[in-house]
Amino acid sequence: MVKKVIMKSYLGLILLFMYLPIVVLIAFSFNKSKSRGNWTGFTFKWYEELFRNSQIKDALYNTIIIALLSSVIAVVIGTLAAIGIHSMKKVKKTAVMNLTYLPVLNPDIVTGVSLMLMFVFIGTFVKMQMGFLTMLLAHVTFNIPYVILSVLPKLKQMNTNLYEAALDLGASSSYALRKVIIPEIMPGIVSGFLMAITLSIDDFVISYFTTGSGVSNLSITIYSMARTGVKPTINALSTLMFGGVLLLLFIINIRSDREEKKRKSIKTGGMEV
Amino acid sequence: MRRILSGILAAAVVTVSVALTGCGGASNDKTTLKVYNWGDYIGEDVIQKFEDKFNINVVYDTFPTNEEMYVKLKAGGSDYDVAIPSDYMIKKMINEGMVKKINLNNIPNYKYIEEKFKNLSFDPNNEYSVPYMWGTVGIIYNKTMVKEPVDSWNILWDKKYDKQIFMLDSQRDSIAVALKKLGYSLNTKNKDELEKAKNELIKQKDIVQAYVGDEVKDKMIMGEGALAVVWSGDAVYMKSQNKDLEYAIPKEGSNLWFDSMVIPSTAKHQKEAEEFINFMCDTEIALENTNYIGYSTPQTEAKKKLDPELLKDIAAYPTDEQMKDCEVFIDLDASIKDYDKIWTEITSR
Numbered sequence: 001m002v003k004k005v006i007m008k009s010y011l012g013l014i015l016l017f018m019y020l021p022i023v024v025l026i027a028f029s030f031n032k033s034k035s036r037g038n039w040t041g042f043t044f045k046w047y048e049e050l051f052r053n054s055q056i057k058d059a060l061y062n063t064i065i066i067a068l069l070s071s072v073i074a075v076v077i078g079t080l081a082a083i084g085i086h087s088m089k090k091v092k093k094t095a096v097m098n099l100t101y102l103p104v105l106n107p108d109i110v111t112g113v114s115l116m117l118m119f120v121f122i123g124t125f126v127k128m129q130m131g132f133l134t135m136l137l138a139h140v141t142f143n144i145p146y147v148i149l150s151v152l153p154k155l156k157q158m159n160t161n162l163y164e165a166a167l168d169l170g171a172s173s174s175y176a177l178r179k180v181i182i183p184e185i186m187p188g189i190v191s192g193f194l195m196a197i198t199l200s201i202d203d204f205v206i207s208y209f210t211t212g213s214g215v216s217n218l219s220i221t222i223y224s225m226a227r228t229g230v231k232p233t234i235n236a237l238s239t240l241m242f243g244g245v246l247l248l249l250f251i252i253n254i255r256s257d258r259e260e261k262k263r264k265s266i267k268t269g270g271m272e273v
Numbered sequence: 274m275r276r277i278l279s280g281i282l283a284a285a286v287v288t289v290s291v292a293l294t295g296c297g298g299a300s301n302d303k304t305t306l307k308v309y310n311w312g313d314y315i316g317e318d319v320i321q322k323f324e325d326k327f328n329i330n331v332v333y334d335t336f337p338t339n340e341e342m343y344v345k346l347k348a349g350g351s352d353y354d355v356a357i358p359s360d361y362m363i364k365k366m367i368n369e370g371m372v373k374k375i376n377l378n379n380i381p382n383y384k385y386i387e388e389k390f391k392n393l394s395f396d397p398n399n400e401y402s403v404p405y406m407w408g409t410v411g412i413i414y415n416k417t418m419v420k421e422p423v424d425s426w427n428i429l430w431d432k433k434y435d436k437q438i439f440m441l442d443s444q445r446d447s448i449a450v451a452l453k454k455l456g457y458s459l460n461t462k463n464k465d466e467l468e469k470a471k472n473e474l475i476k477q478k479d480i481v482q483a484y485v486g487d488e489v490k491d492k493m494i495m496g497e498g499a500l501a502v503v504w505s506g507d508a509v510y511m512k513s514q515n516k517d518l519e520y521a522i523p524k525e526g527s528n529l530w531f532d533s534m535v536i537p538s539t540a541k542h543q544k545e546a547e548e549f550i551n552f553m554c555d556t557e558i559a560l561e562n563t564n565y566i567g568y569s570t571p572q573t574e575a576k577k578k579l580d581p582e583l584l585k586d587i588a589a590y591p592t593d594e595q596m597k598d599c600e601v602f603i604d605l606d607a608s609i610k611d612y613d614k615i616w617t618e619i620t621s622r
Contacts, residue, residue, distance in 0.1 A: 035514050036491045055333070113344075120350040130350045208341065213307045213351055214332035224312030224335035228506075228566065229487050231313065
């Protein structure tokens with residue numbers, strides 16, 4: 001009994017620790033006063049202001065597009081790279097893996113400034129403006145290692161005989177890749193994809209140095225408000241984003257639940273016959 | 274899982290194609306002016322009004338600190354036509370040839386800029402910059418906790434206010450407080466003076482509650498401390514939220530700061546940039562900006578139209594007498610290393 005209470009309260013404490021900041025943020029997005037110190041009444045005015053503010057809207061748009069695009073590109077490149085690395089010989093594999101770890105360990109500021117200098121350098125030869133494209137390339141660059149690192153363990157878990165069995169049964173190598181390997185490592189790919197999205201939305205330093213005039217994302221916009229204080233419109237925006245992510249999670253859960261049920265019913269149906 | 278992933282991919286492709294066609298639709302014949310400013314530091318409709326009036330397309334970007342702006346401009350790869358850095362940074366940029374001369378003949382509204390804000394130390398002949406906003410650094414205090422008059426930096430060393438003092442988590446501003454308390458210039462490069470300032474700050478550290486940034490506003494409004502060093506523009510806001518707060522500029526003098534408009538040397542549209550600067554000095558526009566931001570305007574006509582209560586507030590518009598001993602920060606060149614060193618010694622203590 002006591003054990004149960006302790007277990008439950010421990011879980012509750014952890015959840016409180018994780019979600020209290022978000023609850024506070026949501027509450028203050030409805031606060032009339034600009035200050036986080038006073039509660040002066042309930043209002044929707046920050047939400048209205050949010051929808052009128054074209055700078056924040058543009059930034060949100062850029063953030064989402066870049067997060068999705070860079071993650072998709074990074075997932076494709078990263079997964080293929082992981083499959084390649086997995087089948088390498090020992091020494092070569094260690095060398096390439098170390099090269100993969102390096103960008104992860106590198107401070108953001110180093111990555112950001114070096115990417116910026118590289119883009120400027122390339123810009124002297126080719127007519128290239130810093131902007132959307134350079135920021136996207138930068139995001140793909142820092143996302144790839146995370147995808148590789150989350151796909152590789154799944155490849156290690158996979159039974160290597162599966163792929164060979166598929167080949168023995170007459171599958172071409174690309175068919176075996178699509179129908180055997182990719183489904184096996186799918187959980188790794190999805191977690192790599194989600195990680196890439198999170199990192200891309202989060203990033204300020206690298207984005208700041210690699211973007212050009214006219215293209216800024218949310219983190220740049222919010223961070224540059226620090227001078228005069230972050231406004232409650234940002235609370236409103238965060239609340240909406242939190243709601244969006246929550247909704248997305250619900251949908252994904254419901255769908256995978258349904259798929260599981262379907263699979264189960266097919267199985268049991270087969271047994272009955 | 275796979276269906277979800279391919280769904281997201283499809284969505285991304287669609288949005289991007291929409292984005293690309295959207296960009297292609299932007300007008301090609303209009304000139305594009307690129308403006309670089311602090312975040313949330315302009316009236317909400319000002320850009321729109323400028324675009325409508327001059328038929329110019331404005332690309333507006335923001336930066337969080339002078340240093341980050343500097344790195345961005347220094348590296349090249351950006352071609353901003355107007356930027357709005359602070360005093361010491363402008364001096365540094367002038368020294369390094371990063372800004373163009375402004376032709377004041379193209380800026381008729383320059384005549385509205387108050388005389389005392391011309392010929393400033395960072396741009397002695399008004400060749401490179403036009404003031405946009407200005408302010409001071411001072412002490413904000415809570416009248417219910419501080420009964421004595423606040424007129425000197427010495428009060429921040431008073432043991433009575435143990436753990437009730439907030440200092441700025443900003444190297445130059447905090448060292449400037451100690452230097453001014455000792456009666457030195459806040460631009461000093463003299464190592465002895467800096468050493469003394471360091472000792473003062475170390476002595477003070479025991480009674481300081483925290484070195485803070487933006488959060489000082491909420492802390493003072495909620496009455497978590499008695500005294501804090503703040504920028505004047507923030508003081509106006511804090512006073513509006515808590516009537517017990519009052520602002521003072523110590524008699525030893527303080528820091529006087531400016532954010533001024535400059536034209537970076539990479540600018541491609543000097544004429545339009547000057548039009549923009551002139552537009553920002555327009556009475557109505559300057560009024561809109563100062564009302565939105567809450568900082569003080571150097572534009573005389575706009576100042577006349579402000580709320581008379583605000584004009585009496587020394588946080589927003591101090592008297593000449595109070596500003597007599599105030600100094601503008603100057604770029605320190607190599608001496609910045611000494612400041613870095615003593616600030617590290619103070620914060621690591």
